[in-house]
Amino acid sequence: MVKVARCVTYNKVVGIFGFSQEDHIGKISFPPVQAVPSFPSSFPHLFSGMEQLCCLIPCAVDQDPYFRMTHDVAPRIGCQKPSLTESRFFPALQGESTKMSASDPNSAIYVRDNEEEIKKKVNKYAFSGGQDSAELQRELGANLEVDVPIKYLNFFLEDDDDLEQIKKGYGDGSLLTGKVKNLLGDVLSELVKRHERARAQVTEEMVDAFMAARPLPNMFG
Structure with missing residues (x-):
C-alpha cells in the first residue's frame, strides 16, 4: 500500500x-x-x-x-x-439513482429477512416502472428500463422463458405492478429459505477453516 x-x-x-x-x-x-x-x-x-x-x-x-x-x-x-x-450494477430497492445502505434497512433485501419482511419491502419500497393506475397500466404498459422488480428478476429468476413472459406481459400492460411484485416476493422468499437451510449446516469450525490464511491445493492444476 x-x-x-x-x-x-x-x-x-x-x-x-x-x-x-x-x-x-x-x-x-x-x-x-x-x-x-x-x-x-x-x-x-x-x-x-x-x-x-x-x-x-x-x-x-x-x-x-x-x-x-x-x-x-x-x-x-x-x-x-x-x-x-x-458487471451490471445491482440497484437498491428505491431505484438506479440510489445505493444500498446499512443505514437504511429498506434499501435492500437481507438474507436474514423473513418472508413477511421480504414481501413488505418489495411491495412498499421497490421502485416501479408501472403506471399510476391499473387502467393506465393496461393501456400503456410498464417502463422496464427503470422497474426494480424486473431488474431483480433478471438476477434471481432462474427460468429464462418465464422471465421473458413476465417482461412481455408487464411491458404490454397485461400484467399489473402488484402481480410482478408478488412474483418477485415469492422468488426472493424461496431463495432466502434455501440460504437459511444451507446456513444451518455451517458450524463455527467450518467458518474458521474456510477463512484461515492457507495455501490452496491444485489452484493451477
Whole structure:
C-alpha cells in the first residue's frame, strides 16, 4: 500500500475521485487499500514466486476509478496491470439513482429477512416502472428500463422463458405492478429459505477453516 501511495500524487487522486478540501484523510488514503489485492504479492501464502500473474477483477462501474489508478501505478512498482470485467450494477430497492445502505434497512433485501419482511419491502419500497393506475397500466404498459422488480428478476429468476413472459406481459400492460411484485416476493422468499437451510449446516469450525490464511491445493492444476 505504501508503494502504491508513493506513486499517486494528491492532484492526481483529486482528478480521479473528485475529492475536495473538506474530505477527510480516510477517503484520500483508501485508494491504495483498494488497489493492492490485485497484485499477487499481497497474497504470499497463495502466490509465492508467481509475482507476474495477472488479476481479473469483476466489478461495477463505480469501482472503475480505483483500477484505472492501479493501471497507471502497476508498472512503476513492478507489477502486472489488472484487467476488469464491468458487471451490471445491482440497484437498491428505491431505484438506479440510489445505493444500498446499512443505514437504511429498506434499501435492500437481507438474507436474514423473513418472508413477511421480504414481501413488505418489495411491495412498499421497490421502485416501479408501472403506471399510476391499473387502467393506465393496461393501456400503456410498464417502463422496464427503470422497474426494480424486473431488474431483480433478471438476477434471481432462474427460468429464462418465464422471465421473458413476465417482461412481455408487464411491458404490454397485461400484467399489473402488484402481480410482478408478488412474483418477485415469492422468488426472493424461496431463495432466502434455501440460504437459511444451507446456513444451518455451517458450524463455527467450518467458518474458521474456510477463512484461515492457507495455501490452496491444485489452484493451477
